[in-house]
Amino acid sequence: MATSPNKTPKVSAQEGMAGLKIWGGAFAGCAAAIALAYGAAPVLDISLPTWLLAGLTVAAALTLAGTMRAVFKTLGRVDAPAATAERPEADQREGASRTDENRRGQEEAGKSRLDIERLQDIDPVTGLGNRRALQVRTMQEFNRADREGTPLSLLLLEVEGYDALAASWKADVAEALQLHIADTLKSFVRPYDVVARVSPSEFGVLLLGAAGPTAASIARRLKSAVMAQPPLLLGGDMPDIRIFAVERQLKEASFDEVLTRARSTPISDRELI
Numbered sequence: 001m002a003t004s005p006n007k008t009p010k011v012s013a014q015e016g017m018a019g020l021k022i023w024g025g026a027f028a029g030c031a032a033a034i035a036l037a038y039g040a041a042p043v044l045d046i047s048l049p050t051w052l053l054a055g056l057t058v059a060a061a062l063t064l065a066g067t068m069r070a071v072f073k074t075l076g077r078v079d080a081p082a083a084t085a086e087r088p089e090a091d092q093r094e095g096a097s098r099t100d101e102n103r104r105g106q107e108e109a110g111k112s113r114l115d116i117e118r119l120q121d122i123d124p125v126t127g128l129g130n131r132r133a134l135q136v137r138t139m140q141e142f143n144r145a146d147r148e149g150t151p152l153s154l155l156l157l158e159v160e161g162y163d164a165l166a167a168s169w170k171a172d173v174a175e176a177l178q179l180h181i182a183d184t185l186k187s188f189v190r191p192y193d194v195v196a197r198v199s200p201s202e203f204g205v206l207l208l209g210a211a212g213p214t215a216a217s218i219a220r221r222l223k224s225a226v227m228a229q230p231p232l233l234l235g236g237d238m239p240d241i242r243i244f245a246v247e248r249q250l251k252e253a254s255f256d257e258v259l260t261r262a263r264s265t266p267i268s269d270r271e272l273i
Contacts, residue, residue, distance in 0.1 A: 026063040123197040125175055126182035134196035134204055138255040141194075141208060145248070152248040153215035155205040155222065156262040157181065160240035162201030176231040177239070184226045189218070198259070207245075215245035 121133035129137070138154075145152045159165070159177070166174040181203055185195045194206035205222070207215050223243045230238040246262045 026059075026066070029063075125178050126197050128182050128186075128203075129194070129196040131196065131198045131204075134194060134198065134206065135255040137194050137196075138206055138258070141206060142248070142253070150209050151211040153207040153210045153212060153245055154248070154258050154262055155207060155215060155219050155243060155245050156198070156259070157185070157203040157205070157222070157226070157241060157243045159201045160242055162239070165239055166200070173231075173233045176233040180229075180231045181226055185222070188222055188225050204259070210247075212245065212247035215247060219243045219245040 121129055121136070123130045141152055144150070159181070178197070182195070182197065185203060185205060189195060189205055189207070192208055194208075196204050196206075198204045207218065210218065223241055226241055227238050230236055244262055244265045246258060246265070248258050252258050252261075
């Protein structure tokens with residue numbers, strides 16, 4: 001059976017004390033013998049042999065040396081438990097420090113991962129959600145609408161001929177148009193509606209609880225708001241804006257189905273809005 005670290009120093013200290021008692025007793029005996037010899041000689045009027053005095057002196061010296069050695073060993077063994085007890089505490093502190101560092105590293109990695117995931121859902125120009133974000137949110141609202149039996153509509157706003165216009169404009173002009181549309185949409189719709197940039201030329205608005213006629217009315221007013229104040233960089237001219245509203249049908253179970261139906265709506269129907 002293995003001996004515990006705390007038990008070993010205790011046994012060693014006990015052994016040291018036993019040795020100290022033996023050597024100390026021997027030294028005390030030699031000292032007493034020398035004192036007795038020197039005290040008895042005058043009283044008895046005898047002369048002590050030289051060899052006896054020399055032997056007692058040597059014995060006293062040896063036992064004194066043994067006693068001192070036992071003292072130093074005992075002191076060293078008594079100090080050992082304190083050092084042994086301090087080491088586990090130091091190890092525990094080091095272990096706790098490493099655990100804290102690992103936990104902080106994991107938390108920072110988790111935050112970085114969440115930041116990256118959020119950036120994947122954001123349009124870098126307008127700061128709106130992108131198509132992926134709108135798709136995820138639409139599926140969530142599909143589930144809510146199915147549970148509560150409420151309508152759901154999608155507005156699709158398209159800048160006509162955007163690719164050709166963007167190629168002829170400077171980068172800041174195209175960005176100014178995108179920001180103008182994004183800001184107008186965000187300020188116009190309700191706080192709980194969802195606004196996103198679906199593609200470079202398209203913006204989508206998910207209207208929660210809005211049926212088709214309501215969505216069409218909102219679309220007309222929204223188009224007027226976008227066209228009302230063109231960005232200064234456009235020189236007062238706005239490109240053609242087409243917008244259409246579609247109410248989600250019960251058979252449509254995905255965002256792409258609703259988006260495809262909005263995109264495939266005839267231009268003449270869009271112009272009614």
